[in-house]
Every structure is written in structure tokens, then in C-alpha cells.
Amino acid sequence: MADDNPDYPVDQILTEVRELRAAFDAKIRYDEGREHTVATMAEELDRHRHGAFQAQLRTVLVDLITLYDDLSQMISAPGYPPETADRLLVVRDTVTYVLARQGAEIAISENDSVDRVQHKVVAIVKTHDEGADRRIAERLRPGFRWNDRVLRPEWVNAYRYESPPPQTHPVPEQPHAAESETVLVDSNLLESRSGGVAGEERLDA
The missing domain is CATH 3.90.20 (Hemagglutinin Ectodomain; Chain B)
Structure with a gap:
């Protein structure tokens, strides 16, 4: 333009x-x-x-x-x-x-402590050893890792500590209990007999 x-x-x-x-x-x-x-x-x-x-x-x-x-x-x-x-x-x-x-490889933990990410606890084994609490008792199946992540955790049985039951002391036997009972029974019999004689004497009176 x-x-x-x-x-x-x-x-x-x-x-x-x-x-x-x-x-x-x-x-x-x-x-x-x-x-x-x-x-x-x-x-x-x-x-x-x-x-x-x-x-x-x-x-x-x-x-x-x-x-x-x-x-x-x-x-x-x-x-x-x-x-x-x-x-x-x-x-x-x-x-x-x-x-x-x-990229999936077997992964087995080196220590015996139970890890919720690396381990799957299949069964609990009760123990009175406090130092074994939450430690691996038995390894059942290996774990697997894939791409730096847990693909399948390791299957284990784990210890769980339980305090031992309180100790109970046995009750000592009482060898004279039967004799004492016999004596009491005999004394009752004697009392009943003496009472009967006294009664008869009073009736005679």
C-alpha cells in the first residue's frame, strides 16, 4: 500500500x-x-x-x-x-x-532384629528371655527387593517376651491333721457318751 x-x-x-x-x-x-x-x-x-x-x-x-x-x-x-x-x-x-x-534379587537381613518393612512375622514364639524380644526365631522364606524397594518381605517367626509366671511355694504337709481330727471325733464321742451316762443317771434319780 x-x-x-x-x-x-x-x-x-x-x-x-x-x-x-x-x-x-x-x-x-x-x-x-x-x-x-x-x-x-x-x-x-x-x-x-x-x-x-x-x-x-x-x-x-x-x-x-x-x-x-x-x-x-x-x-x-x-x-x-x-x-x-x-x-x-x-x-x-x-x-x-x-x-x-x-531387577528382583533375594534380600535376607543381616541382623536378627525384626523390621516391619523387611520382615513379615508369620508366628510368635513366646520366650522368658527379655533380650530375645522382637528378634528372629526362625527364617521361613527369603525376601526380595526390586527397584530398591521391598517386593516381598522376608517371612520369619519372631520371639515375644512374656514375664515368667510367679513362683508358688508348696504348702507344707500337716501330718498331724488326721490325728487331731481323730482326737476331736473321739472327744466328741466321749462327750456324747458321758452325756448319755449322765442322763441315764438323772433318769434313774
Whole structure:
């Protein structure tokens, strides 16, 4: 327009340039905002996919741990031929290898103190030893960790302190109790007899 009309005011040209620049800046900001929104949505989608995959993988790992426990019980059970036990041991080692490939490893606590996060107490063993309170009495199944978290706590039996019952002193026997009772009975008999004689004497009187 400015080329067609030589009298076109310079201020109008500057105004149009400013408007074009403002529109251009707004378009850039819009594109940047849209790119940021798209990137954010992509990240959220990736996190959702990763979380869903992790949840599905966790279910599979827990099932493999159950298989590991079943194989361990069968291996330790009496009555299996050595050849069968060896084959079951190979299968259990394979399960352990598959778990390790997915980041799940056996975790057994080094100390004997019961930890609510690392241990699952299956049974309580009563003890009068106060120093053994809340300590592991028996380890039943190993624990497993996955992604630096407890996937399955270690199964244990734990001691629980109970104060010993109060000591009761036996009551001493009284060997003369029967004799005393006999004497009393005899004295009653004598009194009754003497009373009867006196009565007869009074009746005779």
C-alpha cells in the first residue's frame, strides 16, 4: 500500500509494522506454548505407560516368587528322590535367574532384629528371655527387593517376651491333721457318751 500511494503516512506504516510484529510474537508464543503442552502430554503418557508396565511386571514377579517358594518347599520336603530334587533345584535356579534379570534379587537381613518393612512375622514364639524380644526365631522364606524397594518381605517367626509366671511355694504337709481330727471325733464321742451316762443317771434319780 505504501508503494502505491506516495503520500501514505509514515506513522501508519510504523503502526502496521508494529501490528505485524505483535502478531508474529503472539504466533511464536502460541507455538512455544503448544510445543510445551505437547511435550508435557508426551511425558505424562510415557509415565503412564511406564507405570502400567511396572504394575504388570510386578504382578509377574510376585507370581515367580510364589513359584520359587513352592519349589523350595518341594526340594526340602522328605521323600523326594535325589534326582527329582536336583531337577527341581535347577528349575528354582532358573526362576532366580529370571527374577534377577528383571531387577528382583533375594534380600535376607543381616541382623536378627525384626523390621516391619523387611520382615513379615508369620508366628510368635513366646520366650522368658527379655533380650530375645522382637528378634528372629526362625527364617521361613527369603525376601526380595526390586527397584530398591521391598517386593516381598522376608517371612520369619519372631520371639515375644512374656514375664515368667510367679513362683508358688508348696504348702507344707500337716501330718498331724488326721490325728487331731481323730482326737476331736473321739472327744466328741466321749462327750456324747458321758452325756448319755449322765442322763441315764438323772433318769434313774
